[in-house]
Amino acid sequence: MAEKDSKKTVSRQKMPEQKPEIRRRNFEEVPTGYTVQMAMEEASRCLQCKKPGCVEGCPVSVDIPGFISLILKGDMTGAIRNLWTKNALPAVCGRVCPQEVQCEGNCIVGKKGEPVAIGNLERFAADYERQNGTGVLPPREAPTGKKIAVVGSGPSGLTVAGDLIRKGHEVTVLEAFHKPGGVLVYGIPEFRLPKEIVFSEVAFLEKQGVKLECNAVVGRTVSLDELFEEGYEAIYLGVGAGLPKFLNVPGENLIGILSANEYLTRTNLMKAYRYPEYDTPIPKAKDVVVLGAGNVAMDSARTAMRLGADRVRVVYRRSREEMPARKAEIHHAEEEGIEFHLLTNPTRFMGNDAGRLTGMECLKMELGEPDASGRRRPIAIKGSEFIMDCDLAIVAVGAGANPLLTQSTEGLSLNKWGYIVTDPESGKTSKKGVWAGGDIVTGSATVILAMGAGRKAANSIHDYLTWGW
Amino acid sequence: MFKIVNRKEMAGGTIVMNEIEAPLIAKKAKPGQFVILKAAETGERIPLTMADTNPDKGTITIIYMVVGKSTALFKTLNIGDSYQDIIGPLGKPTHLEKMGKVVCVGGGTGTAVLYPITRGLKNIGNYVIGIVGARSKDILILEDEMKAITDELHICTDDGSYGHHGFVTEVLKTVLQAGDIKQVVAIGPVPMMKFVSKITKEFNVPTMVSLNPIMVDGTGMCGGCRVSVGGETKFACVDGPEFDGHLVDYDELTRRLQAYCEDEKKCYNDFCTLQQA
Ligand SMILES: Cc1cc2nc3c(=O)[nH]c(=O)nc-3n(C[C@H](O)[C@H](O)[C@H](O)COP(=O)(O)OP(=O)(O)OC[C@H]3O[C@@H](n4cnc5c(N)ncnc54)[C@H](O)[C@@H]3O)c2cc1C
Ligand code: SF4
Ligand code: FES
Numbered sequence: 001m002a003e004k005d006s007k008k009t010v011s012r013q014k015m016p017e018q019k020p021e022i023r024r025r026n027f028e029e030v031p032t033g034y035t036v037q038m039a040m041e042e043a044s045r046c047l048q049c050k051k052p053g054c055v056e057g058c059p060v061s062v063d064i065p066g067f068i069s070l071i072l073k074g075d076m077t078g079a080i081r082n083l084w085t086k087n088a089l090p091a092v093c094g095r096v097c098p099q100e101v102q103c104e105g106n107c108i109v110g111k112k113g114e115p116v117a118i119g120n121l122e123r124f125a126a127d128y129e130r131q132n133g134t135g136v137l138p139p140r141e142a143p144t145g146k147k148i149a150v151v152g153s154g155p156s157g158l159t160v161a162g163d164l165i166r167k168g169h170e171v172t173v174l175e176a177f178h179k180p181g182g183v184l185v186y187g188i189p190e191f192r193l194p195k196e197i198v199f200s201e202v203a204f205l206e207k208q209g210v211k212l213e214c215n216a217v218v219g220r221t222v223s224l225d226e227l228f229e230e231g232y233e234a235i236y237l238g239v240g241a242g243l244p245k246f247l248n249v250p251g252e253n254l255i256g257i258l259s260a261n262e263y264l265t266r267t268n269l270m271k272a273y274r275y276p277e278y279d280t281p282i283p284k285a286k287d288v289v290v291l292g293a294g295n296v297a298m299d300s301a302r303t304a305m306r307l308g309a310d311r312v313r314v315v316y317r318r319s320r321e322e323m324p325a326r327k328a329e330i331h332h333a334e335e336e337g338i339e340f341h342l343l344t345n346p347t348r349f350m351g352n353d354a355g356r357l358t359g360m361e362c363l364k365m366e367l368g369e370p371d372a373s374g375r376r377r378p379i380a381i382k383g384s385e386f387i388m389d390c391d392l393a394i395v396a397v398g399a400g401a402n403p404l405l406t407q408s409t410e411g412l413s414l415n416k417w418g419y420i421v422t423d424p425e426s427g428k429t430s431k432k433g434v435w436a437g438g439d440i441v442t443g444s445a446t447v448i449l450a451m452g453a454g455r456k457a458a459n460s461i462h463d464y465l466t467w468g469w
Numbered sequence: 470m471f472k473i474v475n476r477k478e479m480a481g482g483t484i485v486m487n488e489i490e491a492p493l494i495a496k497k498a499k500p501g502q503f504v505i506l507k508a509a510e511t512g513e514r515i516p517l518t519m520a521d522t523n524p525d526k527g528t529i530t531i532i533y534m535v536v537g538k539s540t541a542l543f544k545t546l547n548i549g550d551s552y553q554d555i556i557g558p559l560g561k562p563t564h565l566e567k568m569g570k571v572v573c574v575g576g577g578t579g580t581a582v583l584y585p586i587t588r589g590l591k592n593i594g595n596y597v598i599g600i601v602g603a604r605s606k607d608i609l610i611l612e613d614e615m616k617a618i619t620d621e622l623h624i625c626t627d628d629g630s631y632g633h634h635g636f637v638t639e640v641l642k643t644v645l646q647a648g649d650i651k652q653v654v655a656i657g658p659v660p661m662m663k664f665v666s667k668i669t670k671e672f673n674v675p676t677m678v679s680l681n682p683i684m685v686d687g688t689g690m691c692g693g694c695r696v697s698v699g700g701e702t703k704f705a706c707v708d709g710p711e712f713d714g715h716l717v718d719y720d721e722l723t724r725r726l727q728a729y730c731e732d733e734k735k736c737y738n739d740f741c742t743l744q745q746a
Binding site: 176177178214215216217220221222242243244246252253255256258259261262265266270271275276277278279280281283354355402403404 | 493494497507511512513514538539542553554555556557558559685686688689690691692693695696697702707721724725727728729732733735739
């Protein structure tokens with residue numbers, strides 16, 4: 001084991017991974033996880049700072065030095081308990097958080113060398129518990145007899161459900177899809193977040209007493225007012241930002257142009273990658289273009305490669321610096337042979353007589369002055385039109401607020417983009433007894449921010465049930 | 470789980486009726502709305518517009534034609550068996566209004582979708598003329614049911630085995646010529662809706678059609694169901710399924726319905742071979 005003064009010499013433990021040339025054609029998880037020894041070695045790199053920068057960088061203030069020192073001592077149960085006090089889904093966050101701009105981005109060790117691999121350690125602690133842990137349920141306070149409905153079973157809703165069940169309330173989660181998990185299940189692919197992990201988190205909540213009702217489209221199957229009539233005293237809305245944006249350029253309704261939502265839902269939720277064992281089909285294409293450069297775009301591109309494409313090109317109108325995806329995913333995508341066509345903007349789609357996509361016309365762009373978002377605005381270069389042949393285009397240029405629930409509910413204030421307006425400290429909406437958080441409030445953001453919002457709202461709901469609105 | 474409490478085969482087994490326990494949906498559903506069904510764990514999500522609901526009994530009725538693997542799988546479910554998942558009611562309900570004389574045109578299993586709408590139009594006090602078409606007499610459905618809720622009912626068969634020999638559009642034309650039709654509702658195969666809309670356009674009669682594009686979620690989150698209506702892209706699952714028939718781009722819809730044709734054909738054939746084995 002590392003001595004105190006030799007700490008600096010231990011280098012960051014590399015996460016073992018499937019080799020790119022193998023994994024680019026399978027759906028198994030890419031990183032395979034630390035061994036106990038690797039985890040302890042990595043834990044030894046933490047300097048146990050008195051004023052840890054990493055904790056400041058974490059949106060939910062995980063006690064990072066605390067759980068890492070427990071791993072170093074070999075107390076894996078202690079480590080997961082410590083994590084759970086701040087983060088209900090560490091197995092998920094360890095895999096999908098953008099650590100490079102959060103905890104690891106603020107790690108002091110990272111100033112000179114590579115930061116402590118906080119995400120990998122968080123993942124290790126959670127996986128260790130799932131595979132070898134005692135499975136003992138967290139303590140639950142005495143029943144209060146109060147009923148709460150949570151709408152949406154994404155990370156935000158699941159956090160609220162977990163927090164409130166432990167405080168002794170009765171919690172029912174209503175989910176529109178036939179399976180729980182939100183984006184964690186329909187969006188993020190198996191090779192990045194195995195679905196079994198999400199389902200085991202949900203099963204853990206159910207064991208603690210959370211009731212789950214799938215196939216319940218709130219606003220259609222049942223309204224918020226009907227839920228109140230049924231005796232629910234508080235409602236949390238964590239319905240996500242599930243409205244796909246398109247480019248609105250000519251030819252976009254040709255066959256072979258799918259929103260990333262559709263492409264990923266078919267693959268992940270409906271398991272189309274196992275077609276025909278599963279009945280839902282997915283376009284099998286040879287020459288794929290993906291429009292956009294966020295996590296959603298990387299996930300779509302890597303999925304297309306795994307479904308057998310000869311060539312996958314990510315097309316983005318800004319430059320590499322502005323690509324919003326996690327660094328690790330961009331790196332993984334490149335290793336898997338995905339090409340990046342930057343400063344390129346599609347202007348129209350072309351098809352054949354059967355209405356199938358055959359190509360896309362693009363313009364070259366250059367960067368101008370910074371725009372409202374602080375990023376340099378891409379400007380089209382006149383006369384730079386060119387054609388990219390393709391037989392599948394996946395549109396991953398962002399998502400908006402799905403109006404299905406919000407428009408069928410009276411008394412809910414929305415902002416001009418249709419997101420729900422809440423009090424940032426409590427998550428309270430303008431409608432009495434209703435809270436909201438996650439992507440439906442912030443617009444597409446991250447898992448950890450959705451969970452953080454859930455925690456705040458759960459505390460506020462608990463106060464309300466104890467003291468009033 | 471959603472249990473089948475009643476089941477009937479029609480048209481020589483090519484069309485099947487299921488009455489299914491789904492109390493929450495039955496309580497809420499209005500004419501024109503649809504549900505999404507998934508038979509089993511590995512199944513596909515299939516949208517079907519409800520043919521009837523019984524809120525007291527807590528049941529909904531669907532009528533489907535066996536056209537692919539998923540509906541072939543549905544057909545293997547008997548009374549007492551269950552669908553794993555049913556989601557609904559989805560889509561906007563039909564706008565029902567007292568207008569005077571209206572015509573309801575149904576083709577194939579579209580007649581099942583048309584049935585509750587026709588009844589709604591009748592109950593609200595309209596004079597309802599029904600026109601129902603089928604390829605041939607033995608695949609004609611809901612004749613008696615439609616007769617009971619219309620003031621006049623015309624039957625057409627493509628092969629002349631029953632009623633008027635020819636397409637619904639021919640009868641429709643005569644009815645429109647007689648005049649004073651306030652609205653036409655047409656539900657059936659895409660070409661039928663296309664040609665009905667073409668004729669009613671000539672007579673300037675408002676026309677409503679119900680579209681059935683490929684869907685996944687049915688809640689507006691995938692955009693797979695997009696259709697062009699009056700030059701704008703709409704999501705049929707949330708903006709529809711009913712649209713102004715004079716504005717729909719039927720040719721685009723026809724093409725988009727073919728998106729997975731090859732896959733489906735193969736999958737269906739494999740399934741049938743397996744079943745026979
Ligand atoms: C492909 C993809 C990759 C991503 N990758 C990352 C990543 O690597 N790291 C990261 O931090 N973030 C990532 N994100 C973003 C992250 O997943 C989201 O910010 C987060 O899931 C939001 O959580 P949520 O609970 O607010 O909503 P969601 O996860 O969207 O869950 C909302 C749930 O509510 C349900 N629902 C909606 N309407 C209704 C209704 N009317 N009635 C009942 N239920 C309803 C939905 O079906 C859904 O299950 C990614 C997103 C996508 C799409
Ligand atoms: S939750 Fe995310 S930001 Fe916080 S410590 Fe874990 S990986 Fe870092
Ligand atoms: S079916 Fe997905 S948006 Fe309509």
